Amino acid sequence: MNSITVENRGKSPLDFFQPLSVVNANGDVMLPEGDDFMRADFSRVGPDLVIETSGGAPYLIADYFMSETPPALVSADGAVFNAALVTALAGPIAPGQVAQLGPNAAASPQAVGLGQPIGQVSEASGSVMVTHPDGTQATLVTGGQIFQGDVLQTGAKASVSLVFADDTVFSLAEDARMVMDEMVYDPDTQTGIFKTQVVSGVFSFVSGQVAKTAPDGMIVSTPTTTIGIRGSTAMANAAGEGLQSTITLVPDVDGNVGELSISTRAGTQVLNQPNASTTVFSAFAPPSQVVFLSPQEVQKNFGATFTTLTKAVAKQAKVKAVEAQGRAENAQNEAKVAKVEAEKAKEEVSKAEGAASEAEAKAEAAQAEAEAAKAELEAAKAEGNEEAIAAAAAKLAAAEAKVDQALAQVEVAKAEVQKAAEVAAKAGAEATKAVATAEKAQAQAEQAQQFSSLASTASKAQEQAFEAEKQAQEEVEQKAAADGAKDGTDGTTKGADSADPTITVTVEEPEPDPIPEIILAPTPVIVVVPVTTTTTTTTDDEKTTTTTSSETNPSYSGLFTGTTGITATLHNALSSTSGQYEIVATVTGSGISDTYNNVKSFTASAGDDTITLTGLTMTSLNVGSGQDLIYVDSTTRVTTISNSQPNTNYLMTKGTENFGNMNLSGTTFSGLFHVYLNLDYVGSATTANISTTTLTVSSSTSFDTSNTIDFGTGTTTGIITSDDGMNLTNVTMTAVDQIILDSSSNTAGATLTLGAQTLPTNLTITGSGDDFIQMAGTTLDLATQSTTVTGISKIVGTAGNDTLTVNQGDLSSGMTLDGGSGSDTLTTPDATLNLSGMTVSNFEFITTSNGTGTTFTGTSGNDVFTSGSGADVFVFAATAAANGNDTLYNFTAGSDKINVDAFATGLSMTQITGNVTITAGTVYYYFNNMLANAADSSQGVIDAINNAAVITDAAATAMLVISDDNSTAVYEWKGNGGFDEATGDTFTLMGTLSSAISATGDVIVTNLA
The missing domain is CATH 1.10.287 (Helix Hairpins)
Structure with a gap:
C-alpha cells in the first residue's frame, strides 16, 4: 500500500488530487479513460478513497467510505469494481506496518487479530506482497501464512503458489492480484466455502475438498467472469472489460477431468473435456464457443503458471x-x-x-x-457307639461346610x-x-x-x-x-495461420558428474567449489548462493567449519530446470542457515547446530562437538550418527510439537545422544492428542553407552518395535510402554537383549511366541517395576553369576529358563512360583524374596529350592513322572509346608528297599506306606524310620510324609545328639493332610515339584 504525503504551500490538499464525482444512472462512480485501474493502488485518506495509477495525479472520491453501502466503480470499458472489492483493496482505516512474513517471522499475524490461517505459501519467487485485512503489509516467502481477507500481489517476474486448508492449490504468475474473499473449511465434514477474486494476471489452480461438496462451493471471480469449479485443474487470465480473458480446463495429475462453469451477465459456458477453452471479452457478452487448445498452445499461454502449479501439487502430494x-x-x-x-x-x-x-x-x-462321612455316621449309629457317633457327626458337619464353601x-x-x-x-x-x-x-x-x-x-x-x-x-x-x-523486413510473415507445429524434443542423459565438494567458511559467506557443468549466482548482499549441476541423480556431501553453529535443512526433494539440479544455501545472522538436496553424508560445525532431515537415506551424520539438535521424519534413515564429546545431543521427531514416529533401523550411534519422541530438547512434553508413538529399530541398530530413549510424560503410548530383534543393553528408557518383537516371519525368532538397567514402570514386552530375551548383565529384574512378558519362549542368562527376578505372570507353559554357566539364581517376589510344564536349566538356586511366603511348584527336573523367611509351601506334581530329584534348603519346621493334595487316589508307587543316607544340610522327602498295618502313632513312625534311613550327621534334618491306611500325617525329624536312631521326642506333628495317599507298596521318593 502506497504512502501519500501532501506538502501544503498555500494550496488546499485537494488541489493535488483529481476528484471523481460523475455517476451513472445506477449510482456507480464512472472511472475516466486512459488509465489502468486493474493494477492501480487503492487506499484510504480519512473517509476518502484515493486511487493511484501509473501515470498522472492520483484520483480522489471524497467521502466514499462515509456511505453505508459505497457505490461500485465502473471503468470506461465497463469493468466493475464492487464495494467489497474496493474496500478489500483499500485496506483498513489505520493500516499496520510492513513486515516479512515467513516461517521464521518474529511475530505471527495471528497475534494481531487475523484469526486462523487458511493457507500457506508453497513456494514464492520474486517480489510477492500481501496486505492483511488489518492493513499490515508483508513480503511473502516460502512457508508464509495466508489469512481470510488477504490481498496478494506479485511483481514483475514473480510468482507464488499457495496450498489452502482444503488442499486447494493456487498459483499466480507475475503482475497478478488476488483477493481472498472467504475461505471456511471443516476437515471433519470436508465441507466449506472458497471464494476469491483475481483482479488481474495469469493464474491456475487445482481444486480441493470444498469444490467437491456443492456446485457453488468454490467460486473464482475475475473482472468479467464468475467461474464455478467442480473438482478441476484450470488455467486462466484475468483481464478487464474489452480485453481477452481465456479460461482452460486440463486433466488433473491422475488423469481425471473435472468441470468448470464460466458465467458472465449474458450467459454461461461449461467446460468438461481435456484442454477445453473459452474466451471472454466483456462481462456483458456471453463466453465464446468451446475450442480445444493444443498442448503447445497450453504451454504458450499458461506454461509458467502451470509449471509453478504442478510443482506445488507434487510438493503437497x-x-x-x-x-x-x-x-x-x-x-x-x-x-x-x-x-x-x-x-x-x-x-x-x-x-x-x-x-x-x-x-x-x-x-x-x-x-x-460328605457322602462318605454321612455313611460313616450311619454305620456308627448302627453300632451304637456314642463316641464314634459324635466323631462321625463332627466329621459330617465339617464335610458339609466344605461342600458349601466349594x-x-x-x-x-x-x-x-x-x-x-x-x-x-x-x-x-x-x-x-x-x-x-x-x-x-x-x-x-x-x-x-x-x-x-x-x-x-x-x-x-x-x-x-x-x-x-x-x-x-x-x-x-x-x-x-x-x-x-536477409530481406530487409522485420522478420514477420503475413498470410494465413499455419497449423499447430509438431515439436519433437530428444533429451540425452549426461554421464553423472563427480560429487561437488561444498565448503562453508565460519563467517556468513559460502564458498562453493563446483566440479563440472555449474553456474553460480550471488545476490547483492551475498546472502544466497545457488549451485547447479548437470547430474541427473546428484549426491552431495556437506562439510561445515567454524564454531558459530549452523541451521541446516537436508532433504531429497530435487528441483530441476532444464536438467540442472539445484542445491541452495542461504546465510542468515551470525551463523549459517542452509538447505541441501539429496545429502548422503554431512558433517556439522563445532558450534551448537540445528539440523533437520527429511526423507533422506544417509550414510553418515557427524554433528560435531557442540550441543546439537537433530530433527528427523519417519522416512529418514541414517547409517551412522556420531558426535564429539563432551556435549549431549538431541535426536527428535520432526512434526507438530516434536511429535511423530522415528525409524532407527540399521543406525549405529557413536557418542552421547538423547532420542526424544514427544519431547523437545529441554524435556518439555508434547500436548499432541496422539494415541501412540513408535520407534522402529532392528537387530543391527547399535546404541552407544549412556544413550537415552524418552517418550515423555504425556498420555501417548510409547512403543519400541522390531521385526528381527533389538539390543537395548546400554539404553536408559523413560516412558516406554511397550517393546514389541514381531518375528512371525523369522523362524529363528527375534532376540531382545537387556542389560542390568532399571526397566520403565509397567513395561509390556511382547513377542510372537518364538522370541528370546537375552541377559547381557548379571541381573535382570522383570518383577519390581511390574513388567509384563508375553509371547517370549526363552530367557537366557550369561556366562557369569546371574540373578533373574520374575513374576509368575511373566512365565508360561513351555517356556525355557536357562541360567547359562556360572552360579545362577531364579527368584520371585510373588506368592506363587509354578515352574511345572517349563524347562528350567542351569539355575543353581530357586529362591523367594516374599517375606510372607511363596508356593513353589517345580519342574520334572532336579530342582534346588531355597526357602525364604516366610511360610513357604512346596507342591508335588500330580504324577510321579513329573517329579525330579529335588533338594530343599532353609526349610523351617512349623512354618514351611509340603502340599501333596495333588496326588490322585490310587497312585502307584514303586517300593524302594534299603537305607537312605541323610547328610548335613539336605532335606529328603519320603512317601511311605510301610505303616499300612501299624498304629498311627509316633512309635510306629519311629520304627518305620529306623528301618528306612540311617543318620550320619547329628545336624541332619529330614521331613517325612507318611501314609497309612488310617490317615496321613506330616512329621519333622531331626537328628539328635549323634544318635543314629529316631526317638519319639524328635517328632513334631505339623498337620494332617486333607486326604489320604493311597499306594500299592512301600516307597521312598526323593522328589519335590
Whole structure:
C-alpha cells in the first residue's frame, strides 16, 4: 500500500488530487479513460478513497467510505469494481506496518487479530506482497501464512503458489492480484466455502475438498467472469472489460477431468473435456464457443503458471504421502497392540475356565467326602457307639461346610469366567476394528504414495514441456529475425495461420558428474567449489548462493567449519530446470542457515547446530562437538550418527510439537545422544492428542553407552518395535510402554537383549511366541517395576553369576529358563512360583524374596529350592513322572509346608528297599506306606524310620510324609545328639493332610515339584 504525503504551500490538499464525482444512472462512480485501474493502488485518506495509477495525479472520491453501502466503480470499458472489492483493496482505516512474513517471522499475524490461517505459501519467487485485512503489509516467502481477507500481489517476474486448508492449490504468475474473499473449511465434514477474486494476471489452480461438496462451493471471480469449479485443474487470465480473458480446463495429475462453469451477465459456458477453452471479452457478452487448445498452445499461454502449479501439487502430494504413511504405521502398531490385548484376554478366559473346572472338581470331591462321612455316621449309629457317633457327626458337619464353601467357590469362578469372556469379546472387537483401521490406513497410504508419484512425474513432464515450448519459440523468433535481416523486413510473415507445429524434443542423459565438494567458511559467506557443468549466482548482499549441476541423480556431501553453529535443512526433494539440479544455501545472522538436496553424508560445525532431515537415506551424520539438535521424519534413515564429546545431543521427531514416529533401523550411534519422541530438547512434553508413538529399530541398530530413549510424560503410548530383534543393553528408557518383537516371519525368532538397567514402570514386552530375551548383565529384574512378558519362549542368562527376578505372570507353559554357566539364581517376589510344564536349566538356586511366603511348584527336573523367611509351601506334581530329584534348603519346621493334595487316589508307587543316607544340610522327602498295618502313632513312625534311613550327621534334618491306611500325617525329624536312631521326642506333628495317599507298596521318593 502506497504512502501519500501532501506538502501544503498555500494550496488546499485537494488541489493535488483529481476528484471523481460523475455517476451513472445506477449510482456507480464512472472511472475516466486512459488509465489502468486493474493494477492501480487503492487506499484510504480519512473517509476518502484515493486511487493511484501509473501515470498522472492520483484520483480522489471524497467521502466514499462515509456511505453505508459505497457505490461500485465502473471503468470506461465497463469493468466493475464492487464495494467489497474496493474496500478489500483499500485496506483498513489505520493500516499496520510492513513486515516479512515467513516461517521464521518474529511475530505471527495471528497475534494481531487475523484469526486462523487458511493457507500457506508453497513456494514464492520474486517480489510477492500481501496486505492483511488489518492493513499490515508483508513480503511473502516460502512457508508464509495466508489469512481470510488477504490481498496478494506479485511483481514483475514473480510468482507464488499457495496450498489452502482444503488442499486447494493456487498459483499466480507475475503482475497478478488476488483477493481472498472467504475461505471456511471443516476437515471433519470436508465441507466449506472458497471464494476469491483475481483482479488481474495469469493464474491456475487445482481444486480441493470444498469444490467437491456443492456446485457453488468454490467460486473464482475475475473482472468479467464468475467461474464455478467442480473438482478441476484450470488455467486462466484475468483481464478487464474489452480485453481477452481465456479460461482452460486440463486433466488433473491422475488423469481425471473435472468441470468448470464460466458465467458472465449474458450467459454461461461449461467446460468438461481435456484442454477445453473459452474466451471472454466483456462481462456483458456471453463466453465464446468451446475450442480445444493444443498442448503447445497450453504451454504458450499458461506454461509458467502451470509449471509453478504442478510443482506445488507434487510438493503437497509428497507431504500428504508422508503423513499418510505415518498414520498407517501408527494404525499398524495400534492393531498389533490390540491383537496382543485380545490374546491376553483369551488367555485370561482359559485361566478362568481352568479355575472354574478345578473348583467344580473340588466341589465334587467335597460332595463325595460328605457322602462318605454321612455313611460313616450311619454305620456308627448302627453300632451304637456314642463316641464314634459324635466323631462321625463332627466329621459330617465339617464335610458339609466344605461342600458349601466349594459350591460358593464354583459360583465365584463362573462369574470370573463370564467377566473374562466379556472382556475378551470387547478386546476381540477392538482388535478387529484396529486391524480394519490399519488396513484402511495402509490402503490410503499406498494411494497417497501413488498420487505423489503421479504428481512428481506430472511436474517433471510439465517442466520439460514448458522448457521445450520456450526453446521452440526462441528458435522461431531467431529464425524470423534472421529471415528479416536477409530481406530487409522485420522478420514477420503475413498470410494465413499455419497449423499447430509438431515439436519433437530428444533429451540425452549426461554421464553423472563427480560429487561437488561444498565448503562453508565460519563467517556468513559460502564458498562453493563446483566440479563440472555449474553456474553460480550471488545476490547483492551475498546472502544466497545457488549451485547447479548437470547430474541427473546428484549426491552431495556437506562439510561445515567454524564454531558459530549452523541451521541446516537436508532433504531429497530435487528441483530441476532444464536438467540442472539445484542445491541452495542461504546465510542468515551470525551463523549459517542452509538447505541441501539429496545429502548422503554431512558433517556439522563445532558450534551448537540445528539440523533437520527429511526423507533422506544417509550414510553418515557427524554433528560435531557442540550441543546439537537433530530433527528427523519417519522416512529418514541414517547409517551412522556420531558426535564429539563432551556435549549431549538431541535426536527428535520432526512434526507438530516434536511429535511423530522415528525409524532407527540399521543406525549405529557413536557418542552421547538423547532420542526424544514427544519431547523437545529441554524435556518439555508434547500436548499432541496422539494415541501412540513408535520407534522402529532392528537387530543391527547399535546404541552407544549412556544413550537415552524418552517418550515423555504425556498420555501417548510409547512403543519400541522390531521385526528381527533389538539390543537395548546400554539404553536408559523413560516412558516406554511397550517393546514389541514381531518375528512371525523369522523362524529363528527375534532376540531382545537387556542389560542390568532399571526397566520403565509397567513395561509390556511382547513377542510372537518364538522370541528370546537375552541377559547381557548379571541381573535382570522383570518383577519390581511390574513388567509384563508375553509371547517370549526363552530367557537366557550369561556366562557369569546371574540373578533373574520374575513374576509368575511373566512365565508360561513351555517356556525355557536357562541360567547359562556360572552360579545362577531364579527368584520371585510373588506368592506363587509354578515352574511345572517349563524347562528350567542351569539355575543353581530357586529362591523367594516374599517375606510372607511363596508356593513353589517345580519342574520334572532336579530342582534346588531355597526357602525364604516366610511360610513357604512346596507342591508335588500330580504324577510321579513329573517329579525330579529335588533338594530343599532353609526349610523351617512349623512354618514351611509340603502340599501333596495333588496326588490322585490310587497312585502307584514303586517300593524302594534299603537305607537312605541323610547328610548335613539336605532335606529328603519320603512317601511311605510301610505303616499300612501299624498304629498311627509316633512309635510306629519311629520304627518305620529306623528301618528306612540311617543318620550320619547329628545336624541332619529330614521331613517325612507318611501314609497309612488310617490317615496321613506330616512329621519333622531331626537328628539328635549323634544318635543314629529316631526317638519319639524328635517328632513334631505339623498337620494332617486333607486326604489320604493311597499306594500299592512301600516307597521312598526323593522328589519335590
